[in-house]
Amino acid sequence: MDLKILPMTVQQQAADKLRTAILSGVFQPGERLIEADLCTRLGVSRPSVREALRSLEAEKLVAIVPNRGPLVPILSWQQAKEIYQVRALLEGEVAAAFAERATAENIKRMREALADFNGADKSGDAAGRLNATSRFYDEMLAGCGNSLIQEIVQGLLARITFLRSRSMSKTGRAKHSAREMRKILLAIQAGDAKAARKAAVEHVENACAAARSMFDTK
Amino acid sequence: MDLKILPMTVQQQAADKLRTAILSGVFQPGERLIEADLCTRLGVSRPSVREALRSLEAEKLVAIVPNRGPLVPILSWQQAKEIYQVRALLEGEVAAAFAERATAENIKRMREALADFNGADKSGDAAGRLNATSRFYDEMLAGCGNSLIQEIVQGLLARITFLRSRSMSKTGRAKHSAREMRKILLAIQAGDAKAARKAAVEHVENACAAARSMFDTK
DNA sequence: ACTTGCAGATTGTCAGACAATCTGATTATC
DNA sequence: GATAATCAGATTGTCTGACAATCTGCAAGT
Numbered sequence: 001m002d003l004k005i006l007p008m009t010v011q012q013q014a015a016d017k018l019r020t021a022i023l024s025g026v027f028q029p030g031e032r033l034i035e036a037d038l039c040t041r042l043g044v045s046r047p048s049v050r051e052a053l054r055s056l057e058a059e060k061l062v063a064i065v066p067n068r069g070p071l072v073p074i075l076s077w078q079q080a081k082e083i084y085q086v087r088a089l090l091e092g093e094v095a096a097a098f099a100e101r102a103t104a105e106n107i108k109r110m111r112e113a114l115a116d117f118n119g120a121d122k123s124g125d126a127a128g129r130l131n132a133t134s135r136f137y138d139e140m141l142a143g144c145g146n147s148l149i150q151e152i153v154q155g156l157l158a159r160i161t162f163l164r165s166r167s168m169s170k171t172g173r174a175k176h177s178a179r180e181m182r183k184i185l186l187a188i189q190a191g192d193a194k195a196a197r198k199a200a201v202e203h204v205e206n207a208c209a210a211a212r213s214m215f216d217t218k
Numbered sequence: 219m220d221l222k223i224l225p226m227t228v229q230q231q232a233a234d235k236l237r238t239a240i241l242s243g244v245f246q247p248g249e250r251l252i253e254a255d256l257c258t259r260l261g262v263s264r265p266s267v268r269e270a271l272r273s274l275e276a277e278k279l280v281a282i283v284p285n286r287g288p289l290v291p292i293l294s295w296q297q298a299k300e301i302y303q304v305r306a307l308l309e310g311e312v313a314a315a316f317a318e319r320a321t322a323e324n325i326k327r328m329r330e331a332l333a334d335f336n337g338a339d340k341s342g343d344a345a346g347r348l349n350a351t352s353r354f355y356d357e358m359l360a361g362c363g364n365s366l367i368q369e370i371v372q373g374l375l376a377r378i379t380f381l382r383s384r385s386m387s388k389t390g391r392a393k394h395s396a397r398e399m400r401k402i403l404l405a406i407q408a409g410d411a412k413a414a415r416k417a418a419v420e421h422v423e424n425a426c427a428a429a430r431s432m433f434d435t436k
Numbered sequence: 437a438c439t440t441g442c443a444g445a446t447t448g449t450c451a452g453a454c455a456a457t458c459t460g461a462t463t464a465t466c
Numbered sequence: 467g468a469t470a471a472t473c474a475g476a477t478t479g480t481c482t483g484a485c486a487a488t489c490t491g492c493a494a495g496t
Contacts, residue, residue, distance in 0.1 A: 007448095044450090057273070058275075069477065085366075086367060090307065148300040228480065252446075266480065285447060286489070
């Protein structure tokens with residue numbers, strides 16, 4: 001077991017706090033982030049805030065415009081579409097790889113996540129729905145045997161959190177989504193890599209279509 | 219045409235200089251980067267250097283260990299392997315997409331890059347070889363219609379520059395590589411997406427095998 | 437040979453400062 | 467009245483200087 005304790009530097013904590021704040025919608029897309037503001041809110045100095053912002057900039061969670069400062073980027077449909085394309089490619093690979101190495105324990109946790117998703121859906125708990133989805137995904141991503149893919153996909157998912165939570169609220173989307181996830185799970189259970197890839201790709205494509213309609217109506 | 223002039227901030231220039239320095243081998247993998255050193259060398263203050271380092275950290279071109287500071291990361295074989303896996307996936311997609319949208323101009327430039335590659339190979343010019351390869355790739359990446367894939371792949375290529383320049387110097391690898399690139403180009407010229415994907419995947423797989431042997435001998 | 441402890445080097449973080457730049461509103465001009 | 471020029475306030479980009487916390491390697495002690 002790895003007992004290494006790695007110190008939590010101020011800039012790291014600042015970056016973490018800002019990241020969760022952005023992902024949870026405390027800062028809306030398009031909103032400018034005032035450095036001095038963040039300093040007082042976070043209780044740290046400006047250099048630390050600026051370093052944290054540079055990290056988040058590289059993650060594409062904030063954009064820094066020279067002489068205008070940081071802001072939460074607004075995703076264009078073009079960008080969103082590209083993200084879904086890459087997701088389809090990578091998550092298909094993940095599902096295929098995972099189908100060939102999933103343990104009983106893995107599958108059990110995925111089934112639980114799926115059950116929680118349905119529970120959250122029944123009670124109309126949007127946050128719970130997204131949380132269950134994340135657990136479903138993380139199980140695959142962590143177990144697919146390629147930590148680089150995991151990292152990339154999680155980064156992409158972070159960038160479209162806003163879109164996902166919105167499009168998931170569309171009537172019917174949650175039910176469809178649940179069915180698609182079950183299909184993925186069944187293929188994995190059967191150890192059928194090809195079917196798992198196909199199901200995963202379809203799932204992303206459907207999510208993409210659902211997201212697209214968000215842009216049309218908005 | 220986009221004529222927007224975006225100011226070159228000090229931290230950006232610092233990041234750029236450091237990036238090229240790392241990629242060109244001025245700083246060797248494993249080497250520690252002393253902030254004070256970088257300050258005097260770049261002629262900028264410590265805050266600027268630290269911000270630049272945070273950006274590069276997110277790009278994985280430097281690793282920052284708390285209380286030890288920045289260093290050029292040493293790639294493990296496991297990491298390298300994962301990078302090649304993702305490259306195969308993404309570059310296959312790029313080649314396939316590009317085969318269906320390449321213009322005559324695109325193909326002309328790729329042919330030129332390939333010719334330059336062979337020229338550089340004959341004269342034993344390692345830097346010229348890598349440069350020509352980059353131009354060959356960039357043409358595809360820029361034209362594949364998905365700027366996100368372009369960005370990801372270029373980031374991955376940057377992380378393995380060191381490996382690539384070494385494995386390319388292996389006897390015979392350059393010749394093989396040239397042949398593989400020609401195969402990709404021919405498929406693209408024919409507009410055969412499927413063949414282009416296959417050729418691109420094979421090219422990456424061969425590059426991966428060549429890289430692997432670097433780890434064994436080293 | 438193995439621990440202990442110390443000195444030097446380096447990082448993490450802060451406070452304060454100032455010029456450059458942007459923003460929006462006010463004023464001047466046609 | 468509408469457009470253009472101007473200006474004050476806000477905000478960022480950058481620097482200097484400082485100091486505690488931490489790491490490293492070496493010397494001393496057991």
